[in-house]
Amino acid sequence: MLARAGATASPIGAFRGLAQTLRQTMKLTGRTVLLTGGGTGIGRALARQLADKGNSVLICGRRLERLEETATGSSDIHPYRCDLTSSDDIQQMLDAIERDGHRVDTVISNAAIFGFDTLAGGLDLQEAKQIIDANLYGPIELTQRMLDGLRETSDPAIIIVGSPGGLGPLANTPIYSSSKAGLHAYTLCLRYHLDGEIRVIEVFPPVVDTPALAEKNWKKMSSEECARRMVREIERGQEQVWIGESRMFRFLRLVLPPGRLFRVVNDWSPPEQG
Numbered sequence: 624m625l626a627r628a629g630a631t632a633s634p635i636g637a638f639r640g641l642a643q644t645l646r647q648t649m650k651l652t653g654r655t656v657l658l659t660g661g662g663t664g665i666g667r668a669l670a671r672q673l674a675d676k677g678n679s680v681l682i683c684g685r686r687l688e689r690l691e692e693t694a695t696g697s698s699d700i701h702p703y704r705c706d707l708t709s710s711d712d713i714q715q716m717l718d719a720i721e722r723d724g725h726r727v728d729t730v731i732s733n734a735a736i737f738g739f740d741t742l743a744g745g746l747d748l749q750e751a752k753q754i755i756d757a758n759l760y761g762p763i764e765l766t767q768r769m770l771d772g773l774r775e776t777s778d779p780a781i782i783i784v785g786s787p788g789g790l791g792p793l794a795n796t797p798i799y800s801s802s803k804a805g806l807h808a809y810t811l812c813l814r815y816h817l818d819g820e821i822r823v824i825e826v827f828p829p830v831v832d833t834p835a836l837a838e839k840n841w842k843k844m845s846s847e848e849c850a851r852r853m854v855r856e857i858e859r860g861q862e863q864v865w866i867g868e869s870r871m872f873r874f875l876r877l878v879l880p881p882g883r884l885f886r887v888v889n890d891w892s893p894p895e896q897g
């Protein structure tokens with residue numbers, strides 16, 4: 624069921640072949656993908672690239688007009704309005720997808736909301752709950768409701784878009800970081816329990832130029848480049864996909880104890896745009 628790459632003749636080739644055999648390559652073509660948050664940013668770029676690669680891409684989000692903009696010019700992108708914080712919305716979307724005859728074999732949980740706060744002046748509790756519901760509980764509910772259907776497809780996959788902030792909290796995005804930390808824990812447990820049945824992949828983007836960070840003058844990767852690298856690394860069979868500067872974060876995590884990592888991450892500020 625899962626494709627494995629073979630070794631080649633030279634020692635380096637043999638080593639690469641072995642390394643690849645330990646991973647499992649994955650084709651991102653000819654699939655039916657449900658992608659959350661496809662109306663903007665990384666999700667929009669991903670939807671278009673996946674459609675260009677011959678996938679049928681079902682995108683969801685709260686603003687139908689944004690989803691329709693993403694779908695403009697492609698007959699392979701199909702918008703569904705859904706607020707992931709609403710159980711009724713999730714069920715209605717899944718019913719509509721079934722009615723439309725789609726059989727989803729790949730779920731990409733990409734939708735999320737950011738929130739900046741210092742906590743010092745009192746937290747907007749309603750906003751905090753919304754962030755946790757959209758970024759953590761929503762993806763959990765959607766994933767759990769889709770498991771039975773995914774199991775009936777060949778080579779199913781669940782791809783979770785996380786954040787380095789979920790591993791080393793960013794002090795200025797405390798609730799967002801908490802939601803991504805929870806999502807990371809859920810992803811690890813999911814992979815453990817679905818081992819051999821469904822691939823579970825986690826993606827860690829760097830700072831990316833999307834509406835969510837429009838006001839920040841940081842140096843950012845474009846959404847298109849981020850999506851392109853995501854697709855490439857997922858196809859290589861990586862379980863954890865680290866993109867651009869997030870790879871530095873992976874390294875720091877290996878060499879620093881958690882308390883020190885927290886300090887280093889929060890004493891560092893992203894470079895400004897040149």
Ligand SMILES: NC(=O)c1ccc[n+]([C@@H]2O[C@H](COP(=O)([O-])OP(=O)(O)OC[C@H]3O[C@@H](n4cnc5c(N)ncnc54)[C@H](OP(=O)(O)O)[C@@H]3O)[C@@H](O)[C@H]2O)c1
Nearest residue numbers: 660663664665684685686706707733734735830831833835
């Ligand atoms: N940009 C970065 O630098 C960066 C860095 C690390 C990780 N990430 C991660 O990458 C992913 C994409 O982020 P992005 O920067 O592309 O953000 P974005 O442009 O703000 O896109 C997020 C999408 O999620 C949708 N969404 C939000 N709440 C939702 C809800 N309750 N139900 C359904 N859809 C909802 C939004 O559409 P509606 O508002 O229409 O619902 C929006 O299209 C996120 O998981 C984020 O945490 C981003």
